[in-house]
Amino acid sequence: MSIRVGILGATGAVGQRLVQLLDPHPDFEIAALTASEASAGRSYRAAAKWGLDFPIPDSVAEMTVRATDADEIPDDVPLLFSSLPSSVGEAVEPGLAEAGYVVSSNSSNARMDPDVPLVIPEVNADHLDLLEVQRDERGWDGALLKNPNCSTITMVPTLAALDQFGLERVHVSTLQAVSGAGYSGVTSMEILDNAIPHIGGEEEKMEDESRKLLGGFDGAELDLHGMDVSASCNRIATLDGHLENVWADTAQDVTTESAAEAMADYPSADLPSSPAPLIHTFEDPERPQPRLDRMLGDGMAVSAGGFRETPEGVQYNCLSHNTLRGAAGASILNGELLAREGYL
Numbered sequence: 001m002s003i004r005v006g007i008l009g010a011t012g013a014v015g016q017r018l019v020q021l022l023d024p025h026p027d028f029e030i031a032a033l034t035a036s037e038a039s040a041g042r043s044y045r046a047a048a049k050w051g052l053d054f055p056i057p058d059s060v061a062e063m064t065v066r067a068t069d070a071d072e073i074p075d076d077v078p079l080l081f082s083s084l085p086s087s088v089g090e091a092v093e094p095g096l097a098e099a100g101y102v103v104s105s106n107s108s109n110a111r112m113d114p115d116v117p118l119v120i121p122e123v124n125a126d127h128l129d130l131l132e133v134q135r136d137e138r139g140w141d142g143a144l145l146k147n148p149n150c151s152t153i154t155m156v157p158t159l160a161a162l163d164q165f166g167l168e169r170v171h172v173s174t175l176q177a178v179s180g181a182g183y184s185g186v187t188s189m190e191i192l193d194n195a196i197p198h199i200g201g202e203e204e205k206m207e208d209e210s211r212k213l214l215g216g217f218d219g220a221e222l223d224l225h226g227m228d229v230s231a232s233c234n235r236i237a238t239l240d241g242h243l244e245n246v247w248a249d250t251a252q253d254v255t256t257e258s259a260a261e262a263m264a265d266y267p268s269a270d271l272p273s274s275p276a277p278l279i280h281t282f283e284d285p286e287r288p289q290p291r292l293d294r295m296l297g298d299g300m301a302v303s304a305g306g307f308r309e310t311p312e313g314v315q316y317n318c319l320s321h322n323t324l325r326g327a328a329g330a331s332i333l334n335g336e337l338l339a340r341e342g343y344l
């Protein structure tokens with residue numbers, strides 16, 4: 001039987017991707033859509049400025065958008081996917097968890113809170129049990145689970161594959177698509193014929209979140225991974241797909257072949273939205289590219305190529321679809337994990 005789910009921030013860039021991935025989904029059925037007060041009471045068709053290259057699914061087009069408020073969401077909708085602006089997420093997500101909803105959130109608030117699991121199911125599914133600590137500490141019937149930032153999600157599976165060589169330092173420079181800034185984030189006058197060498201807060205998120213994701217969990221507390229991470233984030237004029245240049249310094253010697261093999265062999269998760277293989281590796285040094293490779297694994301795979309040995313480790317490029325694997329698909333994968341592990 002499918003689980004009834006809600007989408008918070010359903011009219012936005014990520015909310016629309018959630019609609020796309022949930023219509024249909026083997027485990028979930030869309031039962032509620034929320035957005036701001038300006039959209040509440042309108043049909044989804046009228047409220048959403050639909051930006052995907054296929055029609056709004058019939059199942060949601062005439063659904064009435066609700067305000068993002070616990071009183072507006074039916075009690076028989078146990079799981080909420082949240083893609084709200086982080087300031088709104090910060091204001092409403094704890095109240096929803098306290099009211100008994102399990103919230104699988106893509107928004108950046110609370111990602112580094114010590115009792116909030118930050119999860120990529122293929123990398124650190126064991127961190128999910130931090131929810132027991134969260135429920136004990138906060139007295140919640142519901143729960144709050146986060147997926148990481150889209151640039152972090154692109155890089156971390158490749159780092160998880162390399163950690164067998166002893167990761168010590170990581171440098172990363174990103175080339176991020178405009179969809180990452182949301183529909184109103186970057187104007188055409190700012191980005192066409194241009195590149196913007198800074199994305200506010202993004203560097204710090206990559207540096208902190210990757211250490212939490214690759215950290216250890218002993219059943220009570222999380223330890224951050226000991227590697228140093230240094231990031232430089234750049235916006236370029238692609239629509240979807242974040243490309244990243246990574247330098248990984250390792251304690252043990254790593255060859256281009258062993259790095260590529262570790263990534264190609266890195267396992268996917270036994271969940272409906274986890275692609276196999278998780279990481280596509282290319283021998284062609286000109287791949288991966290955003291336009292050619294962002295839809296690998298239905299937009300849920302990571303790809304990597306351009307492997308080169310360096311004096312300290314290995315350098316390579318990696319890519320994933322920022323609004324699918326990096327946002328909506330990441331929250332849904334976490335929802336699938338919550339269902340499998342009995343949290344719903």
Ligand SMILES: NC(=O)C1=CN([C@@H]2O[C@H](COP(=O)(O)OP(=O)(O)OC[C@H]3O[C@@H](n4cnc5c(N)ncnc54)[C@H](OP(=O)(O)O)[C@@H]3O)[C@@H](O)[C@H]2O)C=CC1
Nearest residue numbers: 009010011012013014035036039083084085086180182327
């Ligand atoms: N785009 C991306 O690639 C990624 C985005 N994210 C994160 O996901 C979240 C959403 O991003 P994105 O979809 O791009 O943003 P958008 O601006 O496109 O959408 C924001 C959504 O939140 C709703 N909203 C805005 N203000 C309020 C409010 N006060 N109360 C309730 N709902 C509100 C909007 O509703 P309305 O239409 O009514 O205004 C809309 O549904 C953000 O936290 C972002 O940082 C994370 C990773 C990647």
Ligand SMILES: N[C@@H](CC(=O)OP(=O)(O)O)C(=O)O
Nearest residue numbers: 106107108149150176180181
């Ligand atoms: N900042 C990212 C997208 C994003 O919203 O990230 P976060 O989920 O950490 O707020 C980008 O610009 O591509």
